[in-house]
Amino acid sequence: MALNSTWCCRCVGEIKYMIKYGKTKSGNQRYICKLCKKTRVENYNYQAYKPDTNKNIVQLTKEGLGIRSTARVLKISTTTLLKRLVSIARNINHPIISKGRTYEVDEMCTYIRNKRNYTWLVYALEKNSKSVVAFYVGRRTNKTWIL
Numbered sequence: 001m002a003l004n005s006t007w008c009c010r011c012v013g014e015i016k017y018m019i020k021y022g023k024t025k026s027g028n029q030r031y032i033c034k035l036c037k038k039t040r041v042e043n044y045n046y047q048a049y050k051p052d053t054n055k056n057i058v059q060l061t062k063e064g065l066g067i068r069s070t071a072r073v074l075k076i077s078t079t080t081l082l083k084r085l086v087s088i089a090r091n092i093n094h095p096i097i098s099k100g101r102t103y104e105v106d107e108m109c110t111y112i113r114n115k116r117n118y119t120w121l122v123y124a125l126e127k128n129s130k131s132v133v134a135f136y137v138g139r140r141t142n143k144t145w146i147l
């Protein structure tokens with residue numbers, strides 16, 4: 001009954017025994033974790049359920065692929081991709097701005113739809129690592145510079 005090779009995604013780090021829990025519509029075996037009661041299927045037909053989909057989305061976005069080309073490469077819909085991008089972005093931890101370091105603040109101006117609708121991108125870089133520690137997108141006001 002118990003299957004060694006099937007992992008529970010929530011109980012990462014420890015191999016937990018999963019037990020059979022019926023079958024899917026397509027006939028694949030479904031398993032349930034004894035601890036957290038989360039079910040999973042070993043081989044999903046739907047590409048977005050695969051465990052490395054979010055990792056691939058991040059990698060392809062960093063490579064500069066657009067929404068439609070990323071969706072085409074991963075064989076998922078653009079709606080699913082956009083929802084995943086939002087959820088991945090919400091889980092990013094903000095870096096800590098500490099007093100001992102030097103930061104560079106710069107701004108960039110662009111417009112949305114027409115040239116009267118200016119939008120400013122203000123960002124702060126940590127000088128040594130060149131990583132973005134904070135940014136703001138919107139109108140140029142005194143609030144914008146506070147970040």
Ligand SMILES: [Zn+2]
Pocket residue numbers: 008009010011016033034035036037038
């Ligand atoms: Zn579990």
